[in-house]
Amino acid sequence: MTRPNLLFIMSDDHAAHAISAYGSVINQTPHLDRIAANGMRFDSAFCTNSICAPSRAAILTGTYNHVNGVTTLDTHLDNSLWTFPDALQDAGYVTGMIGKWHLGHGPGFDPAGFDEWRVLPGQGHYHNPVMLEADGVIVERGGYVTDLITDDSLDFIDRHADRPFALFCHHKAPHRVWEPSREHFTMYDDLDIPEPETFRDDLVGRAEVVQAVKMRMMDLDPIIDLKSPVPAGLTLDEEISWRYQRYIKDYLRVVASIDDNVGRLLDDLDARGLTDNTIVVYTSDQGFFLGDHGWFDKRLMYEESLSMPLLVQYPPVVDAGSSSDEIVVNVDFCPTLLELMDVEIPSSVQGRSFAPLLDGSAPDDWPQSMYYRYWMHHDGAHDCPAHYGVRTKTHKLICYYNDPLDQPGAHGPTEPMEWELFDLVADPYEVNNVIEDAAYADVRLELEAELSRLQITVGDTAYPPPSARKN
Ligand code: CA
Numbered sequence: 001m002t003r004p005n006l007l008f009i010m011s012d013d014h015a016a017h018a019i020s021a022y023g024s025v026i027n028q029t030p031h032l033d034r035i036a037a038n039g040m041r042f043d044s045a046f047c048t049n050s051i052c053a054p055s056r057a058a059i060l061t062g063t064y065n066h067v068n069g070v071t072t073l074d075t076h077l078d079n080s081l082w083t084f085p086d087a088l089q090d091a092g093y094v095t096g097m098i099g100k101w102h103l104g105h106g107p108g109f110d111p112a113g114f115d116e117w118r119v120l121p122g123q124g125h126y127h128n129p130v131m132l133e134a135d136g137v138i139v140e141r142g143g144y145v146t147d148l149i150t151d152d153s154l155d156f157i158d159r160h161a162d163r164p165f166a167l168f169c170h171h172k173a174p175h176r177v178w179e180p181s182r183e184h185f186t187m188y189d190d191l192d193i194p195e196p197e198t199f200r201d202d203l204v205g206r207a208e209v210v211q212a213v214k215m216r217m218m219d220l221d222p223i224i225d226l227k228s229p230v231p232a233g234l235t236l237d238e239e240i241s242w243r244y245q246r247y248i249k250d251y252l253r254v255v256a257s258i259d260d261n262v263g264r265l266l267d268d269l270d271a272r273g274l275t276d277n278t279i280v281v282y283t284s285d286q287g288f289f290l291g292d293h294g295w296f297d298k299r300l301m302y303e304e305s306l307s308m309p310l311l312v313q314y315p316p317v318v319d320a321g322s323s324s325d326e327i328v329v330n331v332d333f334c335p336t337l338l339e340l341m342d343v344e345i346p347s348s349v350q351g352r353s354f355a356p357l358l359d360g361s362a363p364d365d366w367p368q369s370m371y372y373r374y375w376m377h378h379d380g381a382h383d384c385p386a387h388y389g390v391r392t393k394t395h396k397l398i399c400y401y402n403d404p405l406d407q408p409g410a411h412g413p414t415e416p417m418e419w420e421l422f423d424l425v426a427d428p429y430e431v432n433n434v435i436e437d438a439a440y441a442d443v444r445l446e447l448e449a450e451l452s453r454l455q456i457t458v459g460d461t462a463y464p465p466p467s468a469r470k471n
Pocket of ligand 1: 012013
C-alpha cells in the first residue's frame with residue numbers, strides 16, 4: 001500500500017465550542033462536521049501551553065516547551081531542531097507549509113523541513129496579506145487570507161497529487177482582530193448570539209491573579225477589536241452585552257470562512273479520488289474563551305482555552321462518525337502522524353502516538369492525566385499569571401507560581417503562589433474552586449503527587465527552581 005498523504009489543517013484560536021460537530025450552540029460548521037462525520041472527534045484533546053508559538057513548536061517537535069525552547073511568544077523555534085516534517089521529507093514525502101508560521105523568521109528560524117513554504121510574517125494580515133517564501137522572497141497577495149491560503153494549498157495538491165505529500169495548511173483565522181471576508185460581513189446581523197453559561201461569572205473564589213486578568217469584554221478595544229464606538233447611554237451590563245455581540249459575531253464570521261475553505265479542500269480530495277489515501281486533520285493551536293467567564297483570549301488552563309478541537313479523517317483506519325474522550329495532547333500529534341505514515345519515531349519525541357485510539361479502543365496503560373505549563377507572566381496586555389497544572393478525567397489542579405523566571409516576554413511582579421482545584425464532574429464550568437475544601441483534601445494530595453510525577457516524567461522543574469531555592 002502506498003503511504004498516505006497528510007493534509008494537516010490548523011487554525012489559530014479556533015475553540016472547539018465554535019464547531020457544530022462539538023455541539024456548538026452559536027454557529028454551524030457543516031464542512032468541519034464532514035471531517036467528524038467521516039472520521040473521529042477527539043473530546044479530550046489538550047494543548048500543553050495555551051498560546052500560539054509554543055503550541056506550534058510542541059506539534060512540530062513532539063516535545064514540551066521546556067525542551068524545544070519555545071516557552072513564550074517571545075521565543076522562536078531553532079530550525080536546526082528535528083521536526084516531524086523533516087522526517088517526512090527524509091522519508092520521501094513532498095512537504096509544504098502554507099499560511100501562519102509564527103515561529104520566527106530569517107536565518108535560523110525560517111520554516112525548515114519543507115520543500116515549499118509560503119507563510120505570513122508574524123501574525124499577518126486578513127486582507128491583501130504579504131507572504132514570505134524561501135530566500136527572502138516577498139509575495140504581495142490580493143484577497144482574503146483564508147481564501148488565499150486555501151488557494152495555495154489547492155495549488156500545492158494539484159502539483160503533487162501523484163506522489164505522497166504532506167501539506168500543512170495553517171490559517172491565521174480566527175485570531176484577533178477578527179476581520180471577516182466580504183462574503184460574511186453581514187452574517188448574523190439579524191441575530192443575537194447566546195451568551196455563554198458563565199458570561200457573568202464574578203470569579204469569586206478563584207485565584208486573585210485570575211480575577212485580575214485583562215481578558216474581559218471591557219478590555220476589548222472598541223475601535224480596533226469591535227470596529228465601532230460604544231453607543232451612548234448604555235448601562236455597564238448593556239455595554240458588556242453589546243461588546244460580546246460585536247466580538248463574537250466577527251469571530252464567527254471569520255470561522256465561517258474557514259469552514260467554507262475546508263469544504264473546498266475536502267471537495268478537491270474527493271474529486272481527485274484521494275480521500276481514502278489522505279489523513280485529514282483539523283485542529284487549532286489552542287482553544288479560546290468565547291465570552292466564557294466573561295473573557296476573550298486563551299492562556300489560562302481553564303477548559304475552553306485548554307481544549308483543542310481535533311478531528312481526524314482517514315477512512316482505512318478510522319470509523320466514520322466515531323469519537324474518543326481519551327486524553328491526548330499536542331505533543332502526541334507528531335508521533336501519531338509518523339506512525340500512520342509509517343515513518344520511524346525518534347527517541348527524542350516525548351509524545352505518545354494515539355494511533356491505537358483510532359479504532360475506538362484504548363491501551364490499558366493509556367495516560368489518565370496531562371501536564372500543562374504557561375510560562376509567560378504579565379505579558380503587558382492580558383496579564384495572565386505563570387502557572388502549571390494537571391488535568392485528569394475528573395479533576396484539575398492549577399498552581400499559579402506567579403514568577404516570570406526570566407522567560408522572554410514574561411515580566412514582574414512576582415506574586416505569592418496561589419492554587420485552584422476544580423471537580424470537573426460536579427463543576428464542569430469551573431466556577432467553584434475547592435482548593436480549601438476539606439472534602440477534597442485527599443484529592444488535592446493525589447493531584448499534587450500526580451503533578452510531581454508528570455513533571456519528573458517530562459523533565460520539567462517544579463517551582464521554585466533549584467537556583468531560586470533557599471537552603
Ligand atoms: Ca493561537
